[in-house]
Amino acid sequence: xxxxxxxxxxxxADDLSxxxxxxQAVKNLSFKVQRGEVCGLLGPNGAGKTTSVRMLVGLIRxxxxxxxxxxxxxxxxxxxxxxxxxxxxxxxxxxxxxxMRNLRLHWGAGGDKWPPPALDEALDLAxxxxxxxxxxxxxxxxxxxxxxxxxxMMNAPALLVLDEPTNGLDPAETRRIRVAMxxxxxxxxxxxxxxxxLAEVEQMCSDALVIDHGTLVAAxxxxxxxxxxxxxxxxxxxxxxxxxxxxxxxxxxxIDAGEPVDHxxxxxxxxxxxxxxxxxxxxxxxxxxxxxxxxxxxxxxxSLVEHDG
Amino acid sequence: MIRVEWVRQVRRIRxxxxxxxxxxxxxxxxxxxxxxxxxxxRFDLNLFTILTSSGINVGLIALxxxxxxxxxxxxxxxxxxxxxxxxxxxxxxxxxxRPVSRxxxxxxxxxxxxxxxxxxxxxxxxxxxxxxxxxxxxHDATAIQQTRLFPLPVSVPIGEALGRLGxxxxxxxxxxxxxxxxxxxxSTLTDSTAAAVVSTVVVVVxxxxxxxxxxxxxxxxxxxxxxxxxxxxxFLGGTTHDMWKGVxxxxxxxxxxxxxxxxxxxxxxxxx
Numbered sequence: 001x002x003x004x005x006x007x008x009x010x011x012x013a014d015d016l017s018x019x020x021x022x023x024q025a026v027k028n029l030s031f032k033v034q035r036g037e038v039c040g041l042l043g044p045n046g047a048g049k050t051t052s053v054r055m056l057v058g059l060i061r062x063x064x065x066x067x068x069x070x071x072x073x074x075x076x077x078x079x080x081x082x083x084x085x086x087x088x089x090x091x092x093x094x095x096x097x098x099x100m101r102n103l104r105l106h107w108g109a110g111g112d113k114w115p116p117p118a119l120d121e122a123l124d125l126a127x128x129x130x131x132x133x134x135x136x137x138x139x140x141x142x143x144x145x146x147x148x149x150x151x152x153m154m155n156a157p158a159l160l161v162l163d164e165p166t167n168g169l170d171p172a173e174t175r176r177i178r179v180a181m182x183x184x185x186x187x188x189x190x191x192x193x194x195x196x197x198l199a200e201v202e203q204m205c206s207d208a209l210v211i212d213h214g215t216l217v218a219a220x221x222x223x224x225x226x227x228x229x230x231x232x233x234x235x236x237x238x239x240x241x242x243x244x245x246x247x248x249x250x251x252x253x254x255i256d257a258g259e260p261v262d263h264x265x266x267x268x269x270x271x272x273x274x275x276x277x278x279x280x281x282x283x284x285x286x287x288x289x290x291x292x293x294x295x296x297x298x299x300x301x302x303s304l305v306e307h308d309g
Numbered sequence: 310m311i312r313v314e315w316v317r318q319v320r321r322i323r324x325x326x327x328x329x330x331x332x333x334x335x336x337x338x339x340x341x342x343x344x345x346x347x348x349x350x351r352f353d354l355n356l357f358t359i360l361t362s363s364g365i366n367v368g369l370i371a372l373x374x375x376x377x378x379x380x381x382x383x384x385x386x387x388x389x390x391x392x393x394x395x396x397x398x399x400x401x402x403x404x405x406x407r408p409v410s411r412x413x414x415x416x417x418x419x420x421x422x423x424x425x426x427x428x429x430x431x432x433x434x435x436x437x438x439x440x441x442x443x444x445x446x447x448h449d450a451t452a453i454q455q456t457r458l459f460p461l462p463v464s465v466p467i468g469e470a471l472g473r474l475g476x477x478x479x480x481x482x483x484x485x486x487x488x489x490x491x492x493x494x495x496s497t498l499t500d501s502t503a504a505a506v507v508s509t510v511v512v513v514v515x516x517x518x519x520x521x522x523x524x525x526x527x528x529x530x531x532x533x534x535x536x537x538x539x540x541x542x543x544f545l546g547g548t549t550h551d552m553w554k555g556v557x558x559x560x561x562x563x564x565x566x567x568x569x570x571x572x573x574x575x576x577x578x579x580x581x
Contacts, residue, residue: 057406059579076575077410086406092399096321108313110407151403 006035006158007071010190015065016055018048025051026214029065033192033207038185040201040222041194043211044305049194050089052211053161056192057086070158082110085157087165091148095137099128099147102136106151118156125180126150141168149177153184160184163194178204202226202297212305225300232274233258233294234265237287245284249277266294268303310409310417318387318421327383331429332436334379335371339440342367354453354460356544362451362462365470367441368434369450369477369544375433376481376537381513384485387425388492389505391418392574396500396581411575419493419567426485434478450474454546463546473543480540480552483559487533488513490566497574500581530554533562 011033018026026048033039043049054060056067058076066073072080093102107116116122123132126146136144145168152160165181166174181204185191195201201208201222208225210218218225236242239262246252246265251272258264267277278291318324338360346361360370392415395401404414450470454463465473492509499505516534519525529535536555543549 054402054579059402059405061576061578076405077408077413079408081406081408084406086403088402088406090399092403094317094398094400097317101316101320105313105316106403106407109310109404109409111310111409 010035012068016062017064018062037207038191038205040205040208047211048214083158085152085160087148087152087162089163091144093136099132116154119154122150122154160191198298210304217304230269231294231299232267233292235289242286314417314421328432332432335437336440339444343444359451361445363448364442365450368437371433371437384426384488385492385506385509388422388489389496389509390502392496393502393505397502402579415574422489430482452544477540484537487559487562490563494566494570497570
């Protein structure tokens with residue numbers, strides 16, 4: 001297998017649309033992912049993330065528009081897939097074959113000579129030990145997930161597309177995968193990471209795309225997306241009383257319960273300073289222990305996708 | 310791609326269990342016939358009543374018995390599972406993100422399913438020949454000759470009998486090629502292995518039932534199983550002319566369903 005020189009634009013979706021039986025899954029979706037980016041793909045369940053990923057790699061034919069990977073316009077079975085690593089939804093293997101035999105069959109299906117260029121590195125990451133030679137039907141979910149990651153990475157891909165890569169992994173395994181993602185991206189591999197774990201995206205991704213109802217609602221660097229959210233987390237002695245006070249203030253967009261419910265609130269602000277709401281609470285005889293700015297991807301994400309409940 | 314599909318199939322216990330089942334039935338028939346031989350009566354002469362005359366006749370009976378249903382079920386399992394099985398396990402999406410064309414994938418699956426079908430036929434006839442020879446010896450075979458009054462048993466030299474049995478096996482293998490094509494096509498329509506296998510069997514059985522209905526004689530040539538039994542005339546003394554129609558019919562159905570499978574699979578959205 002020959003290596004490939006990645007173009008500046010590694011993923012390009014151009015006006016992709018797809019409907020299933022009258023239900024519009026993706027509508028006029030356009031975006032670009034630059035070389036070397038670790039780009040998060042965010043959206044609620046049913047937002048169209050998986051359909052978008054499948055259109056990108058040629059598993060689903062778009063009704064309109066086109067997708068390009070590594071500068072090549074995609075069609076099913078395109079040779080450029082040789083340079084793409086993929087983990088879609090959940091890893092899947094032939095259950096009665098060993099992990100290693102599954103890897104060999106996956107590799108052999110593309111007509112490439114065994115072994116793949118990054119096999120050792122991928123097996124190290126999977127950390128399955130002798131279990132790699134056991135039948136997959138005896139694997140735990142975490143072991144399957146790690147084998148799926150090894151399968152996606154063994155071809156030393158120029159583009160890695162991962163859907164929920166840490167699903168089923170314990171915290172130590174998750175951390176290991178996160179570190180590996182960092183190493184891979186540092187070597188210039190572009191990563192598209194679809195995940196429901198917003199903290200994971202925040203830690204691993206440089207950029208993010210937010211999809212809702214099949215359309216792109218936000219795109220940019222994670223720092224930009226987080227910056228657009230202005231929230232403050234309050235620790236008070238009486239959350240119910242504080243909520244009553246805050247609801248009367250014009251610059252307060254929304255109030256969510258924190259944890260514990262009786263003492264914490266998360267308040268979305270618009271054009272009002274943190275000190276102003278603290279002052280209002282104190283004047284209303286509510287004790288404020290802390291008032292910390294909360295600018296997390298979760299807040300930005302929720303403000304983007306919860307507009308219609 | 311063919312090698313990948315071959316490894317996937319031959320390392321599966323189900324494949325060998327199916328083949329073992331096919332080989333077991335002729336052995337059971339042999340044992341039963343050895344313990345309680347069928348009585349040969351002049352006016353009730355058929356392939357079963359001459360079963361004990363030679364091991365070659367047992368090979369023949371094995372093909373008669375198994376090709377009607379058991380072989381169809383196993384072939385349906387090989388072909389019907391090929392695409393839908395991958396969809397059921399979720400491996401289809403990973404197979405299709407390798408740089409391989411969908412047409413190549415379908416043709417690889419069809420090839421392997423058909424090679425397994427050929428092996429199944431060898432197992433059936435081989436099990437019949439071996440068990441029959443052990444039980445009844447390796448003699449000239451017996452065939453049936455039709456006369457104006459009643460059928461007569463006639464001796465067929467070993468070489469000629471084996472030639473006829475080989476031709477009969479090749480004919481059955483060709484008819485099964487159409488079943489493989491139908492199974493592969495139905496396998497592209499569903500993500501359920503059971504649905505693909507069962508619907509393949511249903512198509513064949515429905516065709517066999519309709520073939521047996523006298524009032525449907527005008528549409529019988531359009532049914533895939535219409536000429537399936539013509540090979541028996543190699544041993545029954547009837548005309549074998551319609552075997553050519555059977556060859557043409559099997560090829561036509563194979564081409565039609567292969568093209569349908571290719572068109573369907575190329576357009577299929579992989580949602581499994």
